[in-house]
Amino acid sequence: GAVVSQHPSWVICKSGTSVKIECRSLDFQATTMFWYRQFxxxxxxxxxxxxxxxxxxxxxxxxxxxxxxxHASLTLSTLTVTSAHPEDSSFYICSASPWTGERETQYFxxxxxLLVL
Amino acid sequence: xxxxTQSQPEMSVQEAETVTLSxxxxxxxxxxxxxxxxxxxxxxxxxxxxxxxxxQQNATENRFSVNFQKAAKSxxxxxxxxxxxxxxxxxxxxxxxxxxxxxxxxxxxxVKS
Numbered sequence: 118g119a120v121v122s123q124h125p126s127w128v129i130c131k132s133g134t135s136v137k138i139e140c141r142s143l144d145f146q147a148t149t150m151f152w153y154r155q156f157x158x159x160x161x162x163x164x165x166x167x168x169x170x171x172x173x174x175x176x177x178x179x180x181x182x183x184x185x186x187x188h189a190s191l192t193l194s195t196l197t198v199t200s201a202h203p204e205d206s207s208f209y210i211c212s213a214s215p216w217t218g219e220r221e222t223q224y225f226x227x228x229x230x231l232l233v234l
Numbered sequence: 235x236x237x238x239t240q241s242q243p244e245m246s247v248q249e250a251e252t253v254t255l256s257x258x259x260x261x262x263x264x265x266x267x268x269x270x271x272x273x274x275x276x277x278x279x280x281x282x283x284x285x286x287x288x289x290q291q292n293a294t295e296n297r298f299s300v301n302f303q304k305a306a307k308s309x310x311x312x313x314x315x316x317x318x319x320x321x322x323x324x325x326x327x328x329x330x331x332x333x334x335x336x337x338x339x340x341x342x343x344x345v346k347s
Contacts (some may be wrong), residue, residue, distance in 0.1 A: 149333055155277075160325060160337045174332075208277060214333055221267045221286075221329055225279035 120144050121213050123226035130201055131234055138196045138229045140211030146191035147213035151223060152184070155208045167194045191216060201233045236261045238328050240338035247316045248346050254301075255311045255341050257326030264288075267329040268302070268309045273340075274322040282324070285309065313343075321345045 120143040130136050140150055149168050153161040165186050167173045173186035183205075185197040194213075198205055208230050212223040238259045247253035259268070270282040285293045285302050292300050297314045313320055326338040 151334070158323075160339050161279075161335075163334060166332060166334060210277075210279065212279070212335075221333060222269070222281060222284060223333070223335060224281065225271075227276070227278045 119215065119222075119224040121211065121224050121226040123211055123229050125229060126227060127230045129232045129234065132202050133200055136198045136201055136231060138198075138209055138211075138231075140194045140196070140213070140226050142192045142213040142215075142224070145213075146216040147194075148191070148216045148220070149214045150188060150194040151212045151214075152186060152194075152196050153210045153212070155210060155228075157208075161210060164196075198231065201231070203233045206231055206233045236263075236328050236330050236336050238326055238336050238338040240324075240326055240341050242341045243339070244342045244344065246344045246346060247313070247320075249316055249318060251316055252312060252314045253316055253343065255313075255324050255326075255343065257309045257311070257338055259307050259309065259326075259328045259336075261307065261328065261330075263330075268300075269327040269329065269335070270298070270300070270309075270311045271325045271327060271337075272320075272322045273325065274319075279325075283311065316345050318345050318347060 122141045124139045152164045164179045165173045165175045167188040169188045175181045188194040210228045212225045266287045268285045272280045283295045299312045301310045323340045325340045327335045
């Protein structure tokens with residue numbers, strides 16, 4: 118149980134285009150989903166917290182107009198990187214906390230590698 | 235703001251031996267959660283073990299156990315009978331208000347055969 122998927126797992130795009138990453142909780146409903154960014158051999162950096170049906174809460178220094186987050190249902194959150202540039206190239210990971218049971222535990226997706234040319 | 239410190243950038247262990255990864259944290263809260271996550275080369279984050287601060291008993295999951303010292307704000311992970319599949323980056327994490335996780339810098343664990 119507690120499986121989270123991400124799609125796509127790997128994406129290459131041209132500078133200036135937008136990229137959408139989906140995060141789904143497959144076997145549980147998630148009240149809250151989180152989006153992280155990770156650079157090679159570094160820790161995870163929280164970008165934003167997403168609650169179903171409400172606006173995302175962004176961490177300090179994260180551009181909300183650049184990283185659009187939509188949490189349309191209890192099983193789906195999307196991150197759209199708008200007008201992507203090479204410096205946005207990174208590994209993006211989502212996580213989800215269950216609606217019931219161990220609500221304090223975050224289960225992570227497999228991540229999405231983004232390369233902007 | 236809460237901080238999590240992992241002072242060991244890298245650790246090595248011989249297969250079948252025991253290794254302990256260190257973690258300290260800073261908080262003024264009395265009730266919170268602590269976690270160890272494993273990130274293998276695939277980069278999939280895997281929950282290893284969790285500890286609730288109000289529980290004095292140390293959490294255990296098969297070969298993985300923690301030594302939780304609340305007064306010292308220490309949360310170390312012990313891996314017994316190490317296996318090649320244990321090789322990964324290990325992150326200690328503290329959960330603060332709003333269920334946000336604060337991660338340590340990570341410890342790379344290498345397992346020698």
